[in-house]
Amino acid sequence: MKIRVINPNTTSSMTEKIGDAARRIAAPGTEIVASNPSSGPVSIESHFDEAISAVGVLEEIRAGEQERTDAYILACFGDPGLLAARELTRAPVIGIAEAAFHMATLIATRFSIVTTLARTGIIAEHLLQTYGFAHHCRRVRAAEIPVLDLEDSGTRALDRIIDECLRAKAEDNIGAIVLGCGGMADLTGEIRDAVGLPVVEGVTAAVKLAESLVSLGLGTSKHGDLDFPRPKTFRGRFDYLSGD
Amino acid sequence: MKIRVINPNTTSSMTEKIGDAARRIAAPGTEIVASNPSSGPVSIESHFDEAISAVGVLEEIRAGEQERTDAYILACFGDPGLLAARELTRAPVIGIAEAAFHMATLIATRFSIVTTLARTGIIAEHLLQTYGFAHHCRRVRAAEIPVLDLEDSGTRALDRIIDECLRAKAEDNIGAIVLGCGGMADLTGEIRDAVGLPVVEGVTAAVKLAESLVSLGLGTSKHGDLDFPRPKTFRGRFDYLSGD
Amino acid sequence: MKIRVINPNTTSSMTEKIGDAARRIAAPGTEIVASNPSSGPVSIESHFDEAISAVGVLEEIRAGEQERTDAYILACFGDPGLLAARELTRAPVIGIAEAAFHMATLIATRFSIVTTLARTGIIAEHLLQTYGFAHHCRRVRAAEIPVLDLEDSGTRALDRIIDECLRAKAEDNIGAIVLGCGGMADLTGEIRDAVGLPVVEGVTAAVKLAESLVSLGLGTSKHGDLDFPRPKTFRGRFDYLSGD
Amino acid sequence: MKIRVINPNTTSSMTEKIGDAARRIAAPGTEIVASNPSSGPVSIESHFDEAISAVGVLEEIRAGEQERTDAYILACFGDPGLLAARELTRAPVIGIAEAAFHMATLIATRFSIVTTLARTGIIAEHLLQTYGFAHHCRRVRAAEIPVLDLEDSGTRALDRIIDECLRAKAEDNIGAIVLGCGGMADLTGEIRDAVGLPVVEGVTAAVKLAESLVSLGLGTSKHGDLDFPRPKTFRGRFDYLSGD
Amino acid sequence: MKIRVINPNTTSSMTEKIGDAARRIAAPGTEIVASNPSSGPVSIESHFDEAISAVGVLEEIRAGEQERTDAYILACFGDPGLLAARELTRAPVIGIAEAAFHMATLIATRFSIVTTLARTGIIAEHLLQTYGFAHHCRRVRAAEIPVLDLEDSGTRALDRIIDECLRAKAEDNIGAIVLGCGGMADLTGEIRDAVGLPVVEGVTAAVKLAESLVSLGLGTSKHGDLDFPRPKTFRGRFDYLSGD
Amino acid sequence: MKIRVINPNTTSSMTEKIGDAARRIAAPGTEIVASNPSSGPVSIESHFDEAISAVGVLEEIRAGEQERTDAYILACFGDPGLLAARELTRAPVIGIAEAAFHMATLIATRFSIVTTLARTGIIAEHLLQTYGFAHHCRRVRAAEIPVLDLEDSGTRALDRIIDECLRAKAEDNIGAIVLGCGGMADLTGEIRDAVGLPVVEGVTAAVKLAESLVSLGLGTSKHGDLDFPRPKTFRGRFDYLSGD
DSSP, X not given: OEEEEEOSSSOHHHHHHHHHHHHHHSOTTOEEEXXXXXXXXXXXXXXXXXXXXXXXXXXXXXXXXXXXXXXXEEOSTTOTTHHHHHHTOSSOEEEHHHHHHHHHHHHOXXXXXXXXOGGGHHHHHHHHHHHTOTTTEEEEEEOOOOGGGGGOTTSSHHHHHHHHHHHHHHHSOOSEEEEEXXXXXXXXXXXXXXXXXXXXXXXXXHHHHHHHHHHTTOOOOOSSTTSOOOOOOEEGGGGGGOOO | OEEEEEOSSSOHHHHHHHHXXXXXXXXXXXXXXXXXXXXXXXXXXXXXXXXXXXXXXXXXXXXXXXXXXXXXXXXXXTXXXXXXXXXXXXXXXXXXHHHHHHHHHHHOSOEEXXXXXXXGHHHHHHHHHHHTOTTTEEEEEEOOOOGGGGGOTTXXXXXXXXXXXXXXXHHSOOSEEEEXXXXXXXXXXXXXXXXXXXXXXXXXXXXXXXXXXXXXXOOOOOSSTTSOOOOOOEEGGGGGGXXX | OEEEXXXXXXXXXXXXXXHHHHHHHSOTTOEEEEEOOSSEESSOOSHHHHHHHHHHHHHHHHHHHHTOOSEEEEOSTXXXXXXXXXXXXXXXXXXHHHHHHHHHHHXXXXXXXXXXXGGGHHHHHHHXXXXXXXXXXXXXXXXXXXXXXXXXXXXXXXXXXXHHHHHHHHHSOOSEEEEEOGGGTTXXXXXXXXXXXXXXXXXXHHHHHHHXXXXXXXXXXXXXXXXXXXXXOEEGGGGGGOOO | OEEEEEOSSSOHHHXXXXXXXXHHHSOTTOEEEEEOOSSEESSOOSHHHHHHHHHHXXXXXXXXXXXXXSEEEEOSTTOTTHHHHHHTOSSOEEEHHHHHHHHHHHHOSOEEXXXXXXXXXXXXXXXXXXXXXXXXXXXXXXXOOOGGXXXXXXXXXXXXXXXXXXXXXXXXXXXEEEEEOGGGTTTHHHHHHHHOSOEEOHHHHHHHHHHHHHHHTOOOOOSSTTSOOOXXXXXXXXXXXXXX | OEEEEEOSSSOHHHHHHHHHHHHHHSOTTOEEEEEOOSSEESSOOSHHHHHHHHHHHHHHHHHHHHTOOSEEEEOSTTOTTHHHHHHTOSXXXXXXXXXXXXXXXXHOSOEEEEESOGGGHHXXXXXXXXXXXXXXXXXXXXXXXXXXXXXOTTSSHHHHHHHXXXXXHHHSOOSEEEEEOGGGTTTHHHHHHHHOSOEEOHHHHHHHHHHHHHHHTOOOOOSSTTXXXXXXXXXXXXXXXXXX | OEEEEEOSSSOHHHHHHHHXXXXXXXXXXXXXXXXXXXSEESSOXXXXXXXXXXXXXXXXXXHHHHTOOSEEEEOSTTOTTHHHHHHXXXXXXXXXXXXXXXXXXXXXXXXXXXXXXXXXXXXXXXHHHHHTOTTTEEEEEEOOOOGGGGGOTTSSHHHHHHHHHHHHHHHXXXXXXXXXXXXXTTTHHHHHHHHOSOEEOHHXXXXXXXXXXXXXXXXXXXXXXXXXXXXXXEEGGGXXXXXX
16 A cells, blocks of 8 residues: 655655654555655745645645555645645545544544644634534644744754643643644654643554555545546646646 | 454344454454443444443443453444443544544545434434534435344345435435444445445444554543543442442 | 432432422422432443443333323433433433523523533533533533532532632623532522522422423424334343333 | 513414413413513514514513512514513513423424514524524424414414424424414414424413523523613603613 | 614714714715614613614614615614614615624634623624624623713723733734724724724724625615515504504 | 736636626726736636635735735635735735625525536535634535636526526525626626526625725734745745745
């Protein structure tokens, strides 16, 4: 089984880290292809970054379709381009935010999210509402660390995340923490140990969900609104997307 | 990894069928222990049946805890006793209704449920609301077949289910069907082929979710409201449940 | 009119207290039969306790049906086994949580709940959502007293409940308090006096609702999903529940 | 105990009918004072009628306060002026729509409303949402009969209501019917017999709820947003409402 | 284009202030007629005040209909009598609460309301729910100033409003403030400057929405539930409302 | 005042049509700049088309920022890239779907949407939920016409839209229709005349809302989550987006 883990930003060190986390959790027969678009933002910290990154995500899906991919993971907590990505393939496509939410609700009645920057909290709020998990999340919290600080071991990023998780544990009446950034994939264990709560991380959760769907023979429904896009003309620098 | 698949009713032929379905989908290293309580209803078709069956479910969890079980599955579509079961163990416990809902939302924006009897539709409605999936389910449909007719290959159960699924496909503006009874676990393939839609079945979905959580090192949170029950005295024929 | 007030736990002193509270509020022609199951937990402080207690509740309903009972009350704030109980009878069955919620919304736009242990708050949250009162409840608060401490006049239980009620009054922007445990039935007056807010207690509320429904000639609907359970075989120690 | 049943419209024959229905259901010690404003519309079939009728409702509350009234009932299905009425008194005030909704949810998981004119359906929809019962009501149906036709025994009003109730029973997957007009108070028995479902009528339901609250010592909360209005100057023909 | 801005209370100084605010924002061709009922409360600070004021609002609509009015604005934050007013005319009718909510959601993902008295917060909560904006409003705050203090430049009203807005900015995770009283219409600029957030004021917002609808040729729908009220008899001092 | 009306697709004939509709409704002092990206799909009929078109939308915003633009309109019914666009400017940015929803709720209690293809209905459903209008929309209907057929006067597009609107009028219990495609901007009058209901069209609605916000001095909040994106490096063909 080949799973393409797409890091929607263009920071290859983060792609590697995410790929490593995916590989560590993957089943023996699972091949993880970690990739990131060649074009796009180095981190995703706004709706704007997210919108631009969606193009790269979709190109990575198209690339994946060229080489028989069994499932895709979008490894940014805003799940950028998720429904569009699903239209391009029969394979399952899983966002790491939804993956983490699903898993968290299976082990706790209520959870809080600890993300990077407060300004992206609204993205999580919208996803919670659309996915149906608004009632399960007590609070969206931010450690106020830029995404790329997670790449820099010299920063106090880990400490700040743990501090915020501990505040969530003390104040939010929750059973679990959801980590709100793909760049935290390598910190899960340390956070879990320090916080003493189940900590759900989306990249690893998504790998297992992807493997699960493939095993079940379930792929993106092509009946209805996730069917392949109607072929049409694209103009200008998107002309390569034109269908017949 | 050992997963205990608990059929909450006491019909052993259904337990075997469910166990077989679970084994067929399980990963190589997964051992499936299919069991059912020795006491309780032969099928679950009402809130009453469900309430009684919960006792058996909980005893099966307790039995599982005696032999180091890694995860539990409750193989009745009403997820009877789910939160109570979670309190008894650090292992993950997954209901087949929630499992099917989670998986369905990953491959389609909207689904319909096809269950056995109309009277149990309200159980599904309540679960959809509590779990957060009310907006994702277009309609709860019933094929109007008693559960145990699913055990009797002479009945027209399969035809009626397929008919109802086809009506859902034609009328409900959906991308997937969720099968609303653990007793349909062996019919998934035939239904899928006849209907031409992704068909999500809960037993198989739950096995993969259980394996996933175990791999992720995630178990039921013991922080907060799913912690082990406070030990106390139980009277009468439940005195064996008394703690110290 | 005969109302059976079922204390779902097996602590007879609590049953007496609840029965007394019911009798004090009952109309002249109303006979209160206070009972508790002979088997089950001495207090209900978890989903597990609740699930086990439901069996006793259902047996008490069955016992009541043998002697022409006009209405039933389930005197535990989690309303354990409520829908199952309704299936067993044409008489109305009322949970004390729902009773308190209904009454509270008739006298205040918003209320808070003060319950015993924080871990049972999730039960109240789920009921509020299912019943439709989630928007009317500002906050679920816990005095952090075990249920049976309410039986022990030596404990500081009353003080702690009053303290929590006063905090609710000061902070929650509410018009009324709902007491979140049947064991508080005898404390209502003292709490009300100390807090200076309307205090809604479920046992007494339920008695009046039960009398009301009986007077109105309204009983549990037997059309649709609350109809009597389909008769079937029960195995093992539940074989006495088998129908024909 | 004295309950003032206020018919918000000015049709005294309807007031009598409503008063009779209230008296038939009232407990022995309950005195029913049925009244209607001297000023206002003869029937309430629009938001406009409702807004004008609210003035009369409030004057009837004020009149009731002059003579020590224990509870009030607003006998129009839109519950016109309900929260304003509550501000004027420490006594409970109950609308017949809310009364019917509360009672219906105690005996059935889902109900439908059968009201007079389709144009007033939106009023019921808004009440259902504000009160929290939107999920419990499957459908708001109209028999398309003007309110005052209910006063005219020569019309086919009863037949049309029964027809619509039967359609609800056949199509809506419900356990009970809520009658959507105070003017149907005398038809409940006939409708129930013809339809074969529990039929919840608001005037009678409200009488029992009012008696219940009074027995419980519960009145409108004067803490917070239902406190007495701040005294102030009213100008023009409302100058008699000025406080000091 | 003629827009009638109806101040639902009877304080003419506030009417003038509101009229001035409306005129300052109105387009060149827009004539603003600011009026208030001759009868009713001098300020609206409760459900009771609101219910009485609705009569005056409706009379002002009727007056406006005599002189070819293109649109109406109800300049009290509770939008009293809004749906009733719409029934009386083909012209658009806009409440200042809804106007402010609509505009706020176009410039910020989340807002808070700063109103006068805490007791009227429930009115805003109900409007937010009915209109659909409950999720967009983080918090309803009160500066605890009586409405008419806004007319008295000697009071500290402005300071208190600004203080509360600053608290909202600091604590609520919002992008904009909605002012919760028509009497604040002249303070918007000062508040905006002091707070450093977009501040949405309803009177001015409503003027632009009214002009917009008129330009678009859109008026209140007369198909369905906002159609003109059925003509009927009104009794007593409302007999002048009787239709034929 | 200069408003940039951005047609998110690359079909210039549609851009012209949309620009003409905008100019016809614009106030005298308003300059309409109608533009479309040079790169992107010729029509938007899927999540994929929408995701790609968002890049062009954002570039058009950036172009607009070079020439002092007062407000922006996104003239595709899915409001593609709306929140991202808002991050790029202090000017208001309005999507035509939201514009139409806001206006429709001001003139009717309930509306239905008539869009082009059923597969895009899910986009409308998600917007309704996120914006808060889910309860106001009875039904999302599709005329099943590809977007570009709207450009071809030879097709029966208009007839099919009118037919679907008439079905909505007959079946949906609504007061208004919302047209679900920017390409219908020139058909509004004909549809309105044929259907006999208020018909709300988003491009024209958005122009008036944009003018309104500018007049009010209200622009996109730069406090909180719609602030300008943090400057950062973009790689590959998006390197021109890199900030300092």
